[in-house]
Amino acid sequence: MRVDLYNHVMAVQASRRNFMKGAAALAAGTALSSSFMGRAVAQDNLRAQILQIPGVGKGSPTDADWQKVGELCLGATKANVAQGEFAGVELTFMGLNNQNLHNFLFRGFLKPWEAYTGAKINWIDLAQADYNARLQQSIATGTVDFDITEMGAPFEGDTAGKGLLDEMPDWVAEQIDSKDLVGYLQPPVGTWNGKTYRINIDGDTHTFAYRKDYFGDGSISGQPVPTHWEEIAKLPAALAGKSDPLTGAPAYGFLDPLKYQWGGFGFYFLGDRAAAYAKHPDDPAWLFDPDTMKPRVNNPGWVQAIQDVMDLVKANAYPPDQLNADPNTTAFSQFLGGTGAALCWWGDVGSNARTSDTSVVGDVVGFSINPGANKVYNSKTAAWEEKENFAPNLAYLGWGIYVTSRVSGDEKKRKAAWSAAAHLGGKDIALWTAAYPSGFQPYRNSQFNYDEWVAAGYDRAFVEDYLGSNLDSYNHPNGAIEPRIPGIFQYYSIAEDELVKGINGQYASAQETADAIAAAWEKITDQIGRDNQIKLYKASLGM
């Protein structure tokens, strides 16, 4: 769970009565469970037990709590590893230190594992901003100096594609119950050429966050919650001359981060619009042609998405400073501050809406999957199809734990590395990381058992709305999945530059803007190596 979500939960934590209800439910559950024998019940007990560490609303967890959780979740490790089996083994783990989470948690979780197995772990902590550069340089200069790494799936192309990762043994897949992963994290994600390399610990997707006071009967627009981009395009007309009910400032519709330039991450926000028009349900590819790597970013579907944004810019539908609004500003300054009716973003907006001091929209925010479109472009037939299409943008694929090929030649070390990784990716530990500040979002179906959340003291309405939109996106049959090819953020980064030029009127049309992006992408493909990119792109899509 992200810190802000946890803070939110504490903020809306119930009243004493609700707390007692939760406690009573838990007590009832515990009492009930004591009357049954068997592993499933023991497992339920364990899950309820770890959810009480330190207890929802009882302050942020500490290292002692992480160690306790790690200790309680050691069962799966003990089933596969004998005590002291890894004595003398030293492993190096490279991960992040964002918000004093990530590696900080891993240290705590793995301390009991180290004590039990006898292995020792050395840590490389990196700030998020330094991470990508460090990883890329290690790969490019052949100086991979870590055995286990926390890594985003988009980098699988750079690592697995170059043979730098170790294949996951079968016993690990069994230990972590990989069948429990949500739909979009199932293979081919995490695999290359049919081999699995990733232990998931996180999930990511963009969802649609909207203001309830802007939509529905008696709202300022008088329109229902938009579910298609075509309806969003009509919002400015419905809001013209209206004032925001909370701030009294002029009311605006959907917020696109028109600055876009955000190290490649800004391109996801055009992707939110484009997925609905360009991600055809019968075709897993939507950014490139998988046979030629010819960009699809200038096909009519993508051009429609760019055109929609340009039309809104032309109609002065955005707040006056929108051309300098990056995604961060759009979400945390504008939307949470009471500007705009809706936006697409990752999970943090929902939780911040209720907890951030600067948020004024906490009581009026709602969630759904990203809007769809009433037509979709089919790249295979090169024609529009007039049919409703939804394609949630599964922007970024969350963090995973990977074992590098440094350990491949030493079976004992290899088993130790995978055991440590499997401990972090375990099913029960995942429930705890989803429920408490950890930096991670839910990524398993078992994490969406709302009864467990409610029993632990969470507010059902919030959990169902907020997490429900995530679950629906994760398991959507037409999710737009990240292509895990080398240099993917290079493509996104140059696209941001060209897109911004187009939006600022430096290209004559949306088509010309899209063509400029496509031309830049072609150059990158040629530079990185077209044949290999084709191979890896297909592999990443499971083709």
Place this chain on the structure above:
Amino acid sequence: MAIASNQSAIAPLRRSWGRGLIIAGTLLFILTALAQALNAAGILKLGLTNWRPTLFAFLVFAVAIGAGQVLMRGQAGWRALFILPAGLFTVAMAIFPTLFGLSIAFTDWNLASLTGQKFNGLDNLFQLLRDPFYWNAMVNMVIYVLFVLVEYAIAFALALLLNAEIRARKFWRVVFLIPLMLSPVAVSWMVGKSMLEYRFGPVARFARWIGFQNPSFFTDPWVARIWIEIMDAWVSIPFVMILLLAGLQALPKEITEAAKVDGASPWQRFWQITFPLMLPVSLTAIVLRIIFKLKLADIIITVTSGGPGGATDSVSSFIYREYRDRSNVGYGTMLAMFYLVVIVIFITVLLNVLSKRMRRMT
């Protein structure tokens, strides 16, 4: 004479030892570097995984050359030891990296590429010449550099003020220096991202209060450029001001006092006496400020990322995106090297023109 006699007093054998030491150190260094290069190219299989042997060979070479100087030249050699470490350090830390960078600039090297570094001749240069993003940033740099003259005028005015007999002069001097002590990134957040924020920023609120309907500071290209310049100027003007203030304090007071006695007005005293006398300091301050200005990146990266539509991009902020976001090491290095050459030529020409002009005036 003393050196000559000292050198003639050195035994030929000792001199031979010195020469031998230098030759041995040099050979060791060259051969190690060559062997490593062949190893890196895959021609020799030495099993070396890093370049440390060459580094160690360079250190041995450095010691050998120092010891050799002493053995060969006696006291003159000892004197050379004062400069040799600095010279070798410069070679290792400035000249070699520049040459190494130059070698990268002529390669196609994208960190994501499986094939690694590939020599591609002048391709990067041709790409640069056709790259509209780069030339857009170059044009912006010309504009930013021209703003230095405005900064200079303001800094001169402030320096004159702080040089005058005003109350609490020392206090004001410290106050005016404070912006210089702030990190440009901090200024970018405090001013660019907070004070100038459209919704809640105090400057925006004030602008609305005085009647501006949509006080947005970074959406119009020229307005955005000017605000970037204002933030950069705010941080940097104190630097120019302090140089000019030092110059003003060093001016002989007798000349202005004599002019005053002769009936010269304050404007005449400034324009006919102070300003010409301050020209050497002024030119130094302007040239230094231009050099700093040519490196402008931090404020732009933080506040606008070069936007809107490249309107505020500097060459450095563009290179940053090319290098960091796109891992395009070969092309990014070529952009930087080309910019270095442009800067060297520009500053050389500027200094020549200014020194000629100065000579004519004095």
